[in-house]
Amino acid sequence: MDMTKRRLRQDEQRFINEIASLLMPWGLAPSSGRVYGYLMLCQTPASVDQIATALEMSRAGAWSAARALEAFGHINRHGAPGSKLALFASSDNFAAPLSKQTALLGNIATVLQTCAAETASGAAAARLKQRARFYLALRQAMDSTMQELTAQQARKRA
Amino acid sequence: MDMTKRRLRQDEQRFINEIASLLMPWGLAPSSGRVYGYLMLCQTPASVDQIATALEMSRAGAWSAARALEAFGHINRHGAPGSKLALFASSDNFAAPLSKQTALLGNIATVLQTCAAETASGAAAARLKQRARFYLALRQAMDSTMQELTAQQARKRA
Numbered sequence: 001m002d003m004t005k006r007r008l009r010q011d012e013q014r015f016i017n018e019i020a021s022l023l024m025p026w027g028l029a030p031s032s033g034r035v036y037g038y039l040m041l042c043q044t045p046a047s048v049d050q051i052a053t054a055l056e057m058s059r060a061g062a063w064s065a066a067r068a069l070e071a072f073g074h075i076n077r078h079g080a081p082g083s084k085l086a087l088f089a090s091s092d093n094f095a096a097p098l099s100k101q102t103a104l105l106g107n108i109a110t111v112l113q114t115c116a117a118e119t120a121s122g123a124a125a126a127r128l129k130q131r132a133r134f135y136l137a138l139r140q141a142m143d144s145t146m147q148e149l150t151a152q153q154a155r156k157r158a
Numbered sequence: 159m160d161m162t163k164r165r166l167r168q169d170e171q172r173f174i175n176e177i178a179s180l181l182m183p184w185g186l187a188p189s190s191g192r193v194y195g196y197l198m199l200c201q202t203p204a205s206v207d208q209i210a211t212a213l214e215m216s217r218a219g220a221w222s223a224a225r226a227l228e229a230f231g232h233i234n235r236h237g238a239p240g241s242k243l244a245l246f247a248s249s250d251n252f253a254a255p256l257s258k259q260t261a262l263l264g265n266i267a268t269v270l271q272t273c274a275a276e277t278a279s280g281a282a283a284a285r286l287k288q289r290a291r292f293y294l295a296l297r298q299a300m301d302s303t304m305q306e307l308t309a310q311q312a313r314k315r316a
Binding site: 094130145 | 170200270279288299304
């Protein structure tokens with residue numbers, strides 16, 4: 001039986017709660033984390049009603065959790081053919097949400113470099129430059145690894 | 159004049175606010191982010207009183223912000239020689255706070271793999287395995303880059 005039509009088993013509930021608590025440090029609210037975990041388990045895209053029923057949430061709560069996940073690039077919205085009903089599925093583009101993290105590393109590095117050049121002095125300026133170099137190198141490594149992994153995934157699918 | 163003994167200039171205040179707002183997605187409270195930015199500008203370790211005065215915070219607020227930063231590995235505590243006074247300085251171990259992020263990637267991957275093996279089925283299980291591989295490869299790339307950068311820093315200092 002399709003899991004969108006039945007009650008969640010205990011092991012499914014445990015996975016959903018584990019994922020939600022692990023993703024809190026990424027800035028995901030617990031309700032968004034639970035919706036994300038649920039969608040990872042679904043074989044096919046799920047409607048807000050299905051999500052709300054499965055997770056025993058309000059429809060409004062499920063909507064706002066799904067919208068937040070969509071904004072972060074964690075899930076995608078699929079239109080049901082011939083219907084206005086929105087369906088959601090976890091995204092296979094695992095790099096998308098993390099790209100925002102690597103962009104952040106770049107933004108921090110820029111602020112540090114500007115501060116080292118214009119605001120800080122002496123040992124503090126030297127340390128800020130070193131810190132900026134560290135974040136930029138890490139950003140570069142993450143971006144190129146994610147590009148490589150995404151390309152590998154695409155080749156496997158082709 | 160040592161910046162711990164004078165009022166902050168406008169460009170210093172701007173840097174402190176920019177860093178605080180950029181670090182919020184890393185889970186840092188604005189007050190912790192401001193203390194972190196301030197310590198990045200300081201040439202020498204600063205006391206809680208110095209921090210509180212410079213940032214116009216309460217002493218208790220400065221303490222709790224500094225403790226949170228210390229717990230994350232963003233700053234280090236230095237004892238003033240011959241005194242019980244705690245002094246804080248931004249850490250040069252830039253990798254330490256990020257190591258918790260890479261450990262998190264590993265923990266998420268473990269939960270995904272267990273779920274793929276024991277809970278999920280069909281296409282969902284295959285996608286969970288693929289997601290776990292992605293996070294593990296990214297973790298590996300981040301850890302090895304950070305190790306390399308830390309070793310480079312140590313060589314430069316030596």
